[in-house]
Amino acid sequence: MKKYYESDADLKTLSGKKIAVIGYGSQGRGQALNLRDSGLDVIIGIRPGKSRMQAEEDGLEVYDVSEAAKAAQVVMILLPDETQADVYDAEIKPYLEENDCLMFSHGFNIHYGQIIPPENVDVVMVAPKGPGHMVRRVYEEGMGVPALIAIHQNSSGNAKEISLAYAKGIGATRAVVLETTFREETETDLFGEQAVLCGGATSLIKAGFETLVAAGYAPEMAYLEVLHELKLIVDLIYEGGFTKMRDSISNTAQFGDLTRGPRVIGPETYAAMEDVLTEIQTGEFAKEWILENRVRRPVFNALTKADEEHLIEVVGAEIRGMMPQFQKKEECDEE
Numbered sequence: 001m002k003k004y005y006e007s008d009a010d011l012k013t014l015s016g017k018k019i020a021v022i023g024y025g026s027q028g029r030g031q032a033l034n035l036r037d038s039g040l041d042v043i044i045g046i047r048p049g050k051s052r053m054q055a056e057e058d059g060l061e062v063y064d065v066s067e068a069a070k071a072a073q074v075v076m077i078l079l080p081d082e083t084q085a086d087v088y089d090a091e092i093k094p095y096l097e098e099n100d101c102l103m104f105s106h107g108f109n110i111h112y113g114q115i116i117p118p119e120n121v122d123v124v125m126v127a128p129k130g131p132g133h134m135v136r137r138v139y140e141e142g143m144g145v146p147a148l149i150a151i152h153q154n155s156s157g158n159a160k161e162i163s164l165a166y167a168k169g170i171g172a173t174r175a176v177v178l179e180t181t182f183r184e185e186t187e188t189d190l191f192g193e194q195a196v197l198c199g200g201a202t203s204l205i206k207a208g209f210e211t212l213v214a215a216g217y218a219p220e221m222a223y224l225e226v227l228h229e230l231k232l233i234v235d236l237i238y239e240g241g242f243t244k245m246r247d248s249i250s251n252t253a254q255f256g257d258l259t260r261g262p263r264v265i266g267p268e269t270y271a272a273m274e275d276v277l278t279e280i281q282t283g284e285f286a287k288e289w290i291l292e293n294r295v296r297r298p299v300f301n302a303l304t305k306a307d308e309e310h311l312i313e314v315v316g317a318e319i320r321g322m323m324p325q326f327q328k329k330e331e332c333d334e335e
């Protein structure tokens with residue numbers, strides 16, 4: 001895979017260009033503040049509401065989406081995936097001019113044909129591989145979250161240079177920037193969040209918690225064992241792979257890890273993962289999510305509510321409330 005660092009990207013590529021960040025949520029806020037602090041000309045396009053007030057409080061120039069799209073030469077769409085197509089059709093598309101650059105941080109709408117931009121604009125992706133809050137926090141610490149770039153249309157002939165300059169502006173070239181395609185990013189990102197990072201992880205944690213509680217162990221014990229300590233173990237894996245984590249745990253834990261882990265995640269899980277990937281590749285998942293939004297999310301809402309009321313969430317809130325380190329963290333997250 002092609003990879004890029006600080007010296008491969010030039011912020012001057014964006015000089016004289018106004019960047020409109022559309023949406024000011026997790027990614028919008030993180031990316032916009034980093035771009036501003038990198039000295040780039042950034043404005044925000046957002047509807048009235050909570051995010052708009054936050055952007056104003058952060059001292060950014062704030063406009064309605066259509067005004068921002070009209071004023072800018074680079075338009076980064078950081079709205080929820082499920083609202084992007086409607087907002088694009090009504091408030092962005094009419095204002096795109098020749099060789100403007102339309103950007104995304106996830107390929108869903110381009111890959112599944114929900115947004116079909118005119119041929120005379122650049123269409124690119126700069127996708128940080130981390131949550132928006134971390135994009136900001138790591139940048140403030142002097143480093144960056146790695147990112148992917150992809151070029152779908154290169155009308156200006158300069159699409160890659162623009163993508164790299166933007167990636168530099170959000171701090172990603174301080175880590176590493178890898179080049180991919182819209183298809184590859186979309187399918188791997190959806191697979192990762194469904195099977196492993198979010199869906200796989202929460203289901204694994206819940207299964208472990210429920211197994212211990214059903215066997216009569218205290219919910220507090222189950223929480224500390226399968227959720228709280230998981231972060232500490234994952235931090236070690238993140239820093240130095242399985243090897244570093246196994247260096248840190250007991251030999252007894254390592255023997256259990258190597259012999260029992262594959263029994264928990266066995267052939268059935270591999271088969272389920274293949275099914276999940278196939279639904280992503282065929283567009284079946286995308287169709288389900290698009291239609292779910294058309295009918296106002298009955299499944300999404302019911303499942304979210306059930307998990308919010310799960311014992312692990314109740315006990316988790318109580319246990320975090322006992323630890324001063326979590327009080328400080330919540331105060332920081334609210335800022």
Ligand SMILES: NC(=O)C1=CN([C@@H]2O[C@H](COP(=O)(O)OP(=O)(O)OC[C@H]3O[C@@H](n4cnc5c(N)ncnc54)[C@H](OP(=O)(O)O)[C@@H]3O)[C@@H](O)[C@H]2O)C=CC1
Nearest residue numbers: 023024025026027028047049051078079080105106131132
């Ligand atoms: N979350 C993440 O860390 C990651 C996200 N991505 C991608 O980044 C993109 C943005 O996701 P994310 O940051 O999670 O989104 P969020 O849900 O956090 O934020 C969405 C923003 O869009 C605004 N918004 C929603 N609807 C409209 C509308 N109709 N008109 C104007 N503004 C609107 C919201 O404002 P309001 O407050 O008014 O609702 C909010 O500011 C997606 O493509 C996602 O896949 C990629 C990598 C990681």
Ligand SMILES: CC[C@](O)(C(C)=O)C(=O)O
Nearest residue numbers: 129130131189193197198
């Ligand atoms: C893991 C979820 C994610 O893909 C992300 C933060 O990278 C998302 O869509 O939010």
Ligand SMILES: [Mg+2]
Nearest residue numbers: 129130189193
């Ligand atoms: Mg992701």
Ligand SMILES: [Mg+2]
Nearest residue numbers: 106189190193
């Ligand atoms: Mg994602």
